[in-house]
Structure formats: structure tokens, C-alpha cells
Amino acid sequence: MQSKSLYIAEKPSVAKEFAKVLNVDGRASDGYLESADAVVTWCVGHLVTMSYPEVYDPKLKKWSLDTLPFLPEEFKYELIDDVKKQFRIVERLLNREDVTCIYVCTDSGREGEYIYRLVDQMAHVGDKDKRRVWIDSQTEEEILRGIREAKPLSEYDHLADAAYLRAKEDYLMGINFSRLLTLKYGQSMSNYLGTKYTVISVGRVMTCVLGMVVRREREIRYFVKTPFYRVLAATDILGREVEAEWRVTEESVAWQKPVLYKENGFKTKEDAQKLITYIERVQPMEAEVTAIERKTEKKNPPLLYNLAELQNDCSRMFKISPDETLKIVQELYEKKLVTYPRTDARVLSTAVAKEIDRNISGLKQVPAFAAFADKVLAMGSYKKIASTRYTNDKQITDHYAIIPTGQGLGALRSLHPQSESVYEAICRRFLSIFYPPAQYRKLSMTLKVRTESFYASFKVLTDEGYLKVAGIPKKAQNTQGQKDDETEDVGCDTAFLDMLKDLKKGSHLPVKRLMIKEGETSPPKRYNSGSLILAMENAGQLIEDEELRAQIKGSGIGTSATRAEILKKLVTIRYLALNKKTQIVTPTQLGEMVYEVVDNSIRSLLNPELTASWEKGLTYVAEGSITSDVYMEKLERFISDRTGRVMGLHNQYQLRGNYDRCAAFYKKEQRSSAKGKTIKKVSSNAKKQTGKVSTE
Known part of the structure; x- marks a missing residue:
């Protein structure tokens, strides 16, 4: 009698992928596939569950305080009614004499481990060679690697305990x-x-x-809204009106006074007006530039998606609920388009980073990403990704981040528009890590009018960098609008920043007017x-x-x-x-x-x-x-x-x-x-x- 290996997956769709890779194209039977040297079968999610309390004792069916707390010494398990037929098929296969090696191919995680262990327990499987297949995607290469490198099931006993x-x-x-x-x-x-x-x-x-x-x-x-009042100075810089915001300093007449709301406002409009009256006593009003700073800021691409980050972005961008997002990304995984979705990691493993050019090359076949993938390969930036913050073995428990495999692209044509959007988001996030940071030019200056200091800053995007792939976020308002009591940089154009190149410390600018801007705190x-x-x-x-x-x-x-x-x-x-x-x-x-x-x-x-x-x-x-x-x-x-x-x-x-x-x-x-x-x-x-x- 020829010995055979049994491969048991968590779902029928996954089992079919294993059968395809293993060339198990022999006779198809109800609940499994078999060839000369291999058998492939599947669970249907959970086949076994924990028993109701009344199975322990019929008296426990009635809810009563007298029977609490319910803490059994040994836990009882039973088959789930709807899937008893499939369990019996799996049970028979696990205990067949010619099956000498069992490859556990359920999902690579705590729950997948639990699904198989319960089946093994209920089927009373004897002392056979059991090996755990741990994979990150359903591509042919990854399935073959998982089988080739399968470890003894006993190495996952602690995970099963958890x-x-x-x-x-x-x-x-x-x-x-x-x-x-x-x-x-x-x-x-x-x-x-x-x-x-x-x-x-x-x-x-x-x-x-x-x-x-x-x-x-x-x-x-x-929440009780708290009003506050900021004082702004409208100055003239090379014919353009610019608003600067007052903040308290040690030299200010308002220093350490209880009338202040934080460092940049007042609790009442009357006190804000008093400051304006104080400043306006000197005419004509003129502001001296007491400090000026010019610098380049870099913004790096964000880390890769884990499931929570992807669910958050899909909720925000596409109004898709987390459970729908999980269904979609699970579908993409089963179609070999992306790697394993139920992951907490946002980085790559060192092993994957070494071969990441395969994933990038595959995306050359997707029209929306072909140009980006080509550029990444031409730049060669992927060669150093293992030494960046996007690769870290210590931050990976079960699986690395969700990334496109670069395979299964034939399935793209059959995707629902929502699934396409999720796939696109994953691809854009992935490709962006190989692009350089986005660069901004920033100018910050401090102006002094009498004893009072005003502040203004300007920011302009000078190099899109990774934003070419990820997409440029909506620009900040070009007015100096603040959200609650936060001060934002003013979005401006490169030409205006170039105009300010001659502005130096000690320069004097006319102040056209002072004004009060009312705001209020916002609830969470x-x-x-x-x-x-x-x-x-x-x-x-x-x-x-x-x-x-x-x-x-x-x-x-x-x-x-x-x-x-x-x-x-x-x-x-x-x-x-x-x-x-x-x-x-x-x-x-x-x-x-x-x-x-x-x-x-x-x-x-x-x-x-x-x-x-x-x-x-x-x-x-x-x-x-x-x-x-x-x-x-x-x-x-x-x-x-x-x-x-x-x-x-x-x-x-x-x-x-x-x-x-x-x-x-x-x-x-x-x-x-x-x-x-x-x-x-x-x-x-x-x-x-x-x-x-x-x-x-």
C-alpha cells in the first residue's frame, strides 16, 4: 500500500489552490481531492465548537444564580450540525492507514491553529507525522515554500494553547x-x-x-465649548497682505496674566481689544522682523498597511465598513493578488525584502501602476529596502504587512469596483515606500510691534516624491485659518517664497491693521x-x-x-x-x-x-x-x-x-x-x- 500525504486547508477555495500547485488532478470525491500520492481536503471554517452548559448537566439549561459561576474542570466539545458531513470526511481521511503524513494548511494564525487542533482532537488522530504549513500568500511559489519548509506541528503547541x-x-x-x-x-x-x-x-x-x-x-x-479670541496683524510684504498671529512672550504686557487663553489668545473679546488698543497707540504701526528661518522639510512615505490601518483608510476614503474591508481583502488574498490580510505588522521581513523586486515587476502588468513600477525598478531603490524602517523582523509576529503579490492579475477583470479601490490603495501604499520623501520649503518669521510678537509661517511643496504614487492630500487653506486653537502653516506658491528671499532680520514691514479672530474649542x-x-x-x-x-x-x-x-x-x-x-x-x-x-x-x-x-x-x-x-x-x-x-x-x-x-x-x-x-x-x-x- 502506497503511503500518502494529506493536506488539510481551512476553506474549499484554499484547498483547490493547494491541489492545483500539487498537481492533484486525480479523481474528485465528495469533500476531498485525491491523486496517486496526495489527498487534499478542507474544513469549512470551524467544524467543532464548545458545548452548551446543559451538555454538562441538563439543570444548567435554566439560567439561575444558584449555578453560577460555571467553571467546568474539563471542557466539552461537539460537532457543528451544519458541517457534520464534512467533519466525518476529514475524520476518515486523517485516520486512513495509507495517510502517513498530515500537512496542516489552515490559516497561518491563532484561529487557524485552533480550527485544526479541534478537528484533530475530535477525530482522535493517532501518532502520525504532522507538519505545519505557514504561508503569507497563496501564490504557487509561496505554497511550495510553505510545504517545503513545514515544521513539526508540535512547534506550534504554545500557539495552540493560547x-x-x-x-x-x-x-x-x-x-x-x-x-x-x-x-x-x-x-x-x-x-x-x-x-x-x-x-x-x-x-x-x-x-x-x-x-x-x-x-x-x-x-x-x-462638552462645553470655550470661546477664545486671537489677535492677528495684517502686514504688507511686497504688495501682498500676510496675516501674522500674536503669541505671548515675557516682554508682552499680557505675560502671565489670567486673561490669557493658552499662549495665543484671550478668554474675552474685551481683553483682546485692550491689546490692540495698546499696540495702536504708536502710529504709524510698523513691524520689525526679529527672526527668520528658512528650511527644507522632508515627509517620508508611511509604513505599509496592516489590517487595522487598511480598515481605517477604507472607512475614511471609501465608506466601507471594517467587516466589508476584511471580506474584500480576503477575496484579494484568495485570488492571489495580495498577501495574508489578518496581520498586525506594518513592515516587511528581511527574507521578503530580498526578493521584493518580484512583487514590483508583477505590477508592471497593471496599467495604473506600470509607470510607477518601472521607475522603482530603474531607480533601484528596492535593493536597499531591507536596511530601512520598512523592514524589521522584530516587529513581525505571524505575518508581515499586506502588500500586492504582483500575481493573480487575471482576476482583476472580475473584481467589483470596491475591491478594485482596496487593491489600488494597497498597491499605492506599497509602491510609495520605494520613492523618495516629499519635500517642502518652509519659511517661518517672528515680527515685533512695540513689545508684542507675531508669528507667520509659509510652506510649499517643492518635490512630490512618494506623493506621485500615493496622491497629494488636500492642501491647507490659503488663508491663515485655524482649526480650534491650532495654528497651521499657510499654503503658498513657490513664486511668493522666492519673493521673500531678500527679507532679512531687521527688515521693517508696515502693519495695515490689527483684528480679532474668534474661535472656540471643539469636542472630540x-x-x-x-x-x-x-x-x-x-x-x-x-x-x-x-x-x-x-x-x-x-x-x-x-x-x-x-x-x-x-x-x-x-x-x-x-x-x-x-x-x-x-x-x-x-x-x-x-x-x-x-x-x-x-x-x-x-x-x-x-x-x-x-x-x-x-x-x-x-x-x-x-x-x-x-x-x-x-x-x-x-x-x-x-x-x-x-x-x-x-x-x-x-x-x-x-x-x-x-x-x-x-x-x-x-x-x-x-x-x-x-x-x-x-x-x-x-x-x-x-x-x-x-x-x-x-x-x-
């Missing part, structure tokens, strides 16, 4: 805290909303994200779907404690693979609202009420500190720094402790006042619709989802 723990953590937090808070507060919420029942859906990551959005909404809601902006994904990735920045922030650097809320799905779930259960046209994210009344419940019971679930520290712990497990037992002990202690605390609370009635404050900000028609079918439907959906939690 994957199991992530699932257990989400399962235990979801079941225990959703049941606990629903039993404790669900009835009081239903009484308030006039519904039959309300299920409170809680998750390790999604509750934290809800907290971020509600807190931002309240910052905006309770609402999250859009993309900026929320970025905020989740960079959750460490939200943490005030410097030591903790440093400790969890690089670990955000959720993972690149799950963040879009978490946002989508919050919208589906109507805790958050997503405006499809603008991609702006806001809380719903129901979402704010859930926030109040969590804030007054298990407040730490709302904090990025907790969520990011759990994620960091999973990273430590994946690295082998801590054991699964240590992690589980900490997790169970946390759940037991919080459950006990909530059991002792009696604050349902007090929360009614909090609900009233929330409700005041939602329209009557929203409240009335919430009292009908909507909430009942949401509650029903939430109950299904919290009986067994499979997402974060």
Missing part, C-alpha cells in the same frame, strides 16, 4: 457574566423598557468596545468604523498608567482577525448604531443602558486595561513565557471574584435614575420603537448568542 485559552476565556466570560447580569438586572431593564424580557449580552472584548463608544459619546454630549470626534478599529488596535494609548501602558504595548483589544466581527456583532444586537453612509458609530439607548449596568456591577469589563492585559497574557502563553494552568487559574479567580461581588449588590432601583439620564438623549420615536418588537428581537438574538459564546 488559541484554546482565548476560546475558553470568551466562553466563560460570556456565559457567566451574561447570565449573571441578565438575572440580576434584566427584569429591571425590561420594566423600564416595557418589554417581556431583556438579555444582557456581555463579552470580553465587545463590552470594552461598547464602553469606548459610550464614553466618547458622553464626552461630546457634555465620534468614532467612525475605521478609527474605532484603530483605537481597538492601539488600546494601550487609552491607558493612563504608564507602567501598564508599556507592559501591554503591542497588545490591543481583540486581534486583527476578530475586531471587525466584534463591531458587527455590537451593531447586530443593537448596542451600537452604524451609519452606512458616513460610517459614524454611536451608541443606542439599549447600549447605553447596558453600559450603565456593567459600569455599576463589573466595571473592569469596560476598561481597555483589563481587556488588553488578557490579550497580553495570551501572547505570553503563545511565547511559552507562562503556562496554560497559570492563565486559567487567574481567569477562574477573576470570574469567581466578580460573580461573588455582583451577587451581593442590590442597586437595581438606583439604576433607574441612570436609565432616565440616558433616555433623555434619545428621541421619543426611538424609545417607543425600542418598546416594541425591536427589543424583543434583540433580546432573543442576544439570548441565543450568550448561551454559547464563540466570538470575543
Whole structure:
């Protein structure tokens, strides 16, 4: 009997690519492909899941405080009904006597590892040669390299441990805290909303994200605008009127006075006018140039795309939601057009950098990028990319940044316009790193009128550099308009800067008039779907404690693979609202009420500190720094402790006042619709989802 190798992929489409590369064009059977020396099969995403609590004990089907916390000593798993047939096919293939070597080709990441390990566990696969294929794209060369360099599966045991723990953590937090808070507060919420029942859906990551959005909404809601007044001097420079802004200095009559708003304004218009009156006492008014600086500024191309950055840009530029962006980039990956999408890295690996000319050469076949690719190859800049900030092996965990492969170009014709736009964005970002920096000429000067100093600066783009590929952003206003209390450079033309070449320190300029410009502080902006994904990735920045922030650097809320799905779930259960046209994210009344419940019971679930520290712990497990037992002990202690605390609370009635404050900000028609079918439907959906939690 001839021995065979079995290749198991995560999806049918990926399996077909492996079969093509391996020349498995033998007989096609239901659920797998086979040739003389190889068998290729696939999962359909997850084939196995964690069992409901009632599988452990029928009594657990009924939600009761008496059965909490639910912390099983051993976890039970079961087949997912819809895909049992495919599991049986895979199970039989894994255990066939002639299959002596198994190549695990599921997605190269924590979740892909988990998908296979569960199948292996449920199929009771014996002691066979198991190897892990880890690839960054689905091109023929990369698949062959992945198979050739496949490592023993055991080298990924720590990653598998982290994957199991992530699932257990989400399962235990979801079941225990959703049941606990629903039993404790669900009835009081239903009484308030006039519904039959309300299920409170809680998750390790999604509750934290809800907290971020509600807190931002309240910052905006309770923001008090502060007016301020700036003083501008209109001077005449070679027949052109230029506005310079006053700022306080030690010589100023306003130095260290309480009337100031920051360094460049006043709290009242009257005080701004007093300064003008003081200056105007000397006539004619004349400004002396007391300092002048001319310099060239360079702006380097940004780092490459990781998934979060791409989702943010697609939300901003194309109004595509993060989950849609992920679907599109996954499609591009499966069509061999781009590399693996679920990555947190924004740089290349040294190995890829050495062969990056292949990717660039491939883009010569795409009309929109042919000229750019030709120029990069002619310049030879790609040869040094390994020594730049765009290549860094230390910043890569599982995969390098998302870049075009330069292959699969035949698929471009069949792409939807949105997919074309995303592909173009990836290509432009990629090619731009091989171009020189954009260059600006900048002139800054300080003018003095009596004892008061005024400042003006001018900036002009002199060399587009990488912006030829990436696109030139909208220029700053040519007026000296400020956003809030920020001062911007004045956009101008090269001819005007050339005119100023004779302007020197000690020159005198006539002041035509002084004026007051009123401004006001602005509230923070609402999250859009993309900026929320970025905020989740960079959750460490939200943490005030410097030591903790440093400790969890690089670990955000959720993972690149799950963040879009978490946002989508919050919208589906109507805790958050997503405006499809603008991609702006806001809380719903129901979402704010859930926030109040969590804030007054298990407040730490709302904090990025907790969520990011759990994620960091999973990273430590994946690295082998801590054991699964240590992690589980900490997790169970946390759940037991919080459950006990909530059991002792009696604050349902007090929360009614909090609900009233929330409700005041939602329209009557929203409240009335919430009292009908909507909430009942949401509650029903939430109950299904919290009986067994499979997402974060």
C-alpha cells in the first residue's frame, strides 16, 4: 500500500489552490481531492465548537444564580450540525492507514491553529507525522515554500494553547457574566423598557468596545465649548497682505496674566481689544522682523498597511465598513493578488525584502501602476529596502504587512469596483515606500510691534516624491485659518517664497491693521468604523498608567482577525448604531443602558486595561513565557471574584435614575420603537448568542 500525504486547508477555495500547485488532478470525491500520492481536503471554517452548559448537566439549561459561576474542570466539545458531513470526511481521511503524513494548511494564525487542533482532537488522530504549513500568500511559489519548509506541528503547541485559552476565556466570560447580569438586572431593564424580557449580552472584548463608544459619546454630549479670541496683524510684504498671529512672550504686557487663553489668545473679546488698543497707540504701526528661518522639510512615505490601518483608510476614503474591508481583502488574498490580510505588522521581513523586486515587476502588468513600477525598478531603490524602517523582523509576529503579490492579475477583470479601490490603495501604499520623501520649503518669521510678537509661517511643496504614487492630500487653506486653537502653516506658491528671499532680520514691514479672530474649542470626534478599529488596535494609548501602558504595548483589544466581527456583532444586537453612509458609530439607548449596568456591577469589563492585559497574557502563553494552568487559574479567580461581588449588590432601583439620564438623549420615536418588537428581537438574538459564546 502506497503511503500518502494529506493536506488539510481551512476553506474549499484554499484547498483547490493547494491541489492545483500539487498537481492533484486525480479523481474528485465528495469533500476531498485525491491523486496517486496526495489527498487534499478542507474544513469549512470551524467544524467543532464548545458545548452548551446543559451538555454538562441538563439543570444548567435554566439560567439561575444558584449555578453560577460555571467553571467546568474539563471542557466539552461537539460537532457543528451544519458541517457534520464534512467533519466525518476529514475524520476518515486523517485516520486512513495509507495517510502517513498530515500537512496542516489552515490559516497561518491563532484561529487557524485552533480550527485544526479541534478537528484533530475530535477525530482522535493517532501518532502520525504532522507538519505545519505557514504561508503569507497563496501564490504557487509561496505554497511550495510553505510545504517545503513545514515544521513539526508540535512547534506550534504554545500557539495552540493560547488559541484554546482565548476560546475558553470568551466562553466563560460570556456565559457567566451574561447570565449573571441578565438575572440580576434584566427584569429591571425590561420594566423600564416595557418589554417581556431583556438579555444582557456581555463579552470580553465587545463590552470594552461598547464602553469606548459610550464614553466618547458622553464626552461630546457634555462638552462645553470655550470661546477664545486671537489677535492677528495684517502686514504688507511686497504688495501682498500676510496675516501674522500674536503669541505671548515675557516682554508682552499680557505675560502671565489670567486673561490669557493658552499662549495665543484671550478668554474675552474685551481683553483682546485692550491689546490692540495698546499696540495702536504708536502710529504709524510698523513691524520689525526679529527672526527668520528658512528650511527644507522632508515627509517620508508611511509604513505599509496592516489590517487595522487598511480598515481605517477604507472607512475614511471609501465608506466601507471594517467587516466589508476584511471580506474584500480576503477575496484579494484568495485570488492571489495580495498577501495574508489578518496581520498586525506594518513592515516587511528581511527574507521578503530580498526578493521584493518580484512583487514590483508583477505590477508592471497593471496599467495604473506600470509607470510607477518601472521607475522603482530603474531607480533601484528596492535593493536597499531591507536596511530601512520598512523592514524589521522584530516587529513581525505571524505575518508581515499586506502588500500586492504582483500575481493573480487575471482576476482583476472580475473584481467589483470596491475591491478594485482596496487593491489600488494597497498597491499605492506599497509602491510609495520605494520613492523618495516629499519635500517642502518652509519659511517661518517672528515680527515685533512695540513689545508684542507675531508669528507667520509659509510652506510649499517643492518635490512630490512618494506623493506621485500615493496622491497629494488636500492642501491647507490659503488663508491663515485655524482649526480650534491650532495654528497651521499657510499654503503658498513657490513664486511668493522666492519673493521673500531678500527679507532679512531687521527688515521693517508696515502693519495695515490689527483684528480679532474668534474661535472656540471643539469636542472630540465620534468614532467612525475605521478609527474605532484603530483605537481597538492601539488600546494601550487609552491607558493612563504608564507602567501598564508599556507592559501591554503591542497588545490591543481583540486581534486583527476578530475586531471587525466584534463591531458587527455590537451593531447586530443593537448596542451600537452604524451609519452606512458616513460610517459614524454611536451608541443606542439599549447600549447605553447596558453600559450603565456593567459600569455599576463589573466595571473592569469596560476598561481597555483589563481587556488588553488578557490579550497580553495570551501572547505570553503563545511565547511559552507562562503556562496554560497559570492563565486559567487567574481567569477562574477573576470570574469567581466578580460573580461573588455582583451577587451581593442590590442597586437595581438606583439604576433607574441612570436609565432616565440616558433616555433623555434619545428621541421619543426611538424609545417607543425600542418598546416594541425591536427589543424583543434583540433580546432573543442576544439570548441565543450568550448561551454559547464563540466570538470575543
